[in-house]
Amino acid sequence: xxxxxxxxxxxxxxxxxxxxxxxxxxxxxxxxxxxxxxxxxxxxxxxxxxxxxxxxxxxxxxxxxxxxxxxxxxxxxxxxxxxxxxxxxxxxxxxxxxxxxxxxxxxxxxxxxxxxxxxxxxxxxxxxxxxxxxxxxxxx
Numbered sequence: 001x002x003x004x005x006x007x008x009x010x011x012x013x014x015x016x017x018x019x020x021x022x023x024x025x026x027x028x029x030x031x032x033x034x035x036x037x038x039x040x041x042x043x044x045x046x047x048x049x050x051x052x053x054x055x056x057x058x059x060x061x062x063x064x065x066x067x068x069x070x071x072x073x074x075x076x077x078x079x080x081x082x083x084x085x086x087x088x089x090x091x092x093x094x095x096x097x098x099x100x101x102x103x104x105x106x107x108x109x110x111x112x113x114x115x116x117x118x119x120x121x122x123x124x125x126x127x128x129x130x131x132x133x134x135x136x137x138x139x140x
Contacts, residue, residue, distance in 0.1 A: 026087045033057075035080040045076040052080040 035057065039045035045061060052059050057080035064075060 025089060025091050027090055029086055029088045031084045031086045033082045033084070035078075035082075037078045037080070039076045039078060041074055042076075045078065048078055052078065055082070057082045 035052065037048050037052075039048050045063070049059050049061060060079045060081075062077045062079070064073075
C-alpha cells in the first residue's frame with residue numbers, strides 16, 4: 001500500500017516546489033537593531049542624528065511643535081533602525097532547542113523527585129512523632 005508521501009514523490013505532474021526537499025542548513029534572515037535616544041537641544045539632535053546615520057541607521061526624529069518647542073523646553077526623540085541580512089544556521093538552532101528541552105526535562109524530574117522525597121520525609125516525621133501516641137492508645 002502506498003503512503004500519501006510516496007504518491008506525492010512519484011507524481012510526475014507535481015511541481016518541484018510541492019515536493020519536500022532536503023532542508024537547507026543556512027537560511028537568510030534579517031536582524032533588526034533599534035535604538036531610541038532623546039536630545040535636549042536642536043544641536044544635540046543634529047549631532048545624534050548624524051552619528052546614527054554614520055553608523056548605518058535609518059533615523060526618524062520626533063520633535064514637539066508649538067511655542068514650548070524652543071529653548072529650555074525642547075525635547076526631541078530619535079528612533080533609529082538598522083536592518084542587516086544574516087545567514088542563520090538552522091541545525092544549530094535545532095540543537096539549542098534540543099539541549100533546552102533536555103535541560104528542562106532534567107529540571108522537571110529533579111523538582112518532582114525532590115518534592116516527593118520531602119513529602120515522604122515529612123510523613124516519616126509525622127509517624128515518628130505519633131509513635132508514642134499510638135503506643136499509648138494501644139495500652140489503653
